[in-house]
Amino acid sequence: MNIEKITLVQQAIVNFLENNQGNEVYTNLCSCGAVTMSTYGSSDEISFSQENAPFIKATNDMIMCNCNHCCNGWGVDVDEEDDEEDL
Numbered sequence: 398m399n400i401e402k403i404t405l406v407q408q409a410i411v412n413f414l415e416n417n418q419g420n421e422v423y424t425n426l427c428s429c430g431a432v433t434m435s436t437y438g439s440s441d442e443i444s445f446s447q448e449n450a451p452f453i454k455a456t457n458d459m460i461m462c463n464c465n466h467c468c469n470g471w472g473v474d475v476d477e478e479d480d481e482e483d484l
């Protein structure tokens with residue numbers, strides 16, 4: 398467990414929700430264990446490992462096969478410099 402990443406993710410979620418007030422937010426879980434948080438009202442989205450935000454529950458029962466987090470290495474908690482030692 399990495400407190401720094403949890404803090405980063407929490408901050409990103411707060412910012413995301415603030416930027417998308419009034420929009421319905423939905424979350425999807427991916428088979429890689431990442432959550433993508435999106436809204437119907439904008440193209441804004443954030444992605445992060447669920448272990449860094451265990452309080453976030455997926456709003457969709459369907460589990461995605463892939464997402465930006467695993468395909469593109471894109472996410473709030475993705476550290477491009479040392480993502481190998483993060484497993």
Ligand SMILES: [Zn+2]
Pocket residue numbers: 427428429430431462463464465466467468
């Ligand atoms: Zn994924």
